[in-house]
Amino acid sequence: MQKTISLFSVVGMALAMTAGSAVAEDKIDFEKQIWPFVKNSCVKCHKPPYTDERGRKRKPKSGMVVTNKKDFMKGGENGEVIIPGKPDESEFLQRTLLPLDHDDHQPPEGKADEWTAEQKKLFAQWITEGADFGAWESDPEVDKK
Numbered sequence: 001m002q003k004t005i006s007l008f009s010v011v012g013m014a015l016a017m018t019a020g021s022a023v024a025e026d027k028i029d030f031e032k033q034i035w036p037f038v039k040n041s042c043v044k045c046h047k048p049p050y051t052d053e054r055g056r057k058r059k060p061k062s063g064m065v066v067t068n069k070k071d072f073m074k075g076g077e078n079g080e081v082i083i084p085g086k087p088d089e090s091e092f093l094q095r096t097l098l099p100l101d102h103d104d105h106q107p108p109e110g111k112a113d114e115w116t117a118e119q120k121k122l123f124a125q126w127i128t129e130g131a132d133f134g135a136w137e138s139d140p141e142v143d144k145k
């Protein structure tokens with residue numbers, strides 16, 4: 001019996017090590033893994049000023065533009081929203097984690113798709129890994145709009 005248990009734990013450890021090293025080697029790719037759900041849920045209200053269909057000038061909410069790396073890192077009226085290495089201090093993530101009915105929750109309730117738990121975890125890990133945008137600089141397609 002004792003033998004069986006130790007064999008299982010050895011296998012378990014080997015599996016855990018394999019999983020750990022896979023994560024360490026495969027750094028999150030912002031453009032492929034993060035940008036799609038930021039674009040889907042956040043860009044609508046956080047993009048450069050534009051004129052809407054009715055000719056009204058629209059400004060980014062809270063002065064925060066996330067459609068290019070430079071502005072994303074600059075943050076909004078209250079300063080930086082992404083602190084590399086510190087998911088707990090990164091407001092861009094923290095607001096998505098607040099209860100849905102909290103005033104500061106983002107995206108505002110019912111206004112855009114919520115990030116899934118898996119996406120929030122990915123975003124946190126991306127910040128922990130240093131918030132590296134890789135080759136991504138901007139998306140002309142969304143910048144234009």
Ligand code: HEC
Nearest residue numbers: 041042044045061062076077078081091092106107111112
């Ligand atoms: C329907 C419009 C809308 C969408 C979509 C939206 N936001 Fe916002 N956002 C706002 C408004 C309005 C404010 C300013 C009021 C406030 O601070 O809550 C704001 C402010 C913020 C701030 C504060 C910026 C600062 O100045 O410090 C953060 C961070 C933020 N949003 C993150 C997000 C994230 C993350 C998403 C996508 C998951 C998102 N927002 C999607 C409307 C939106």
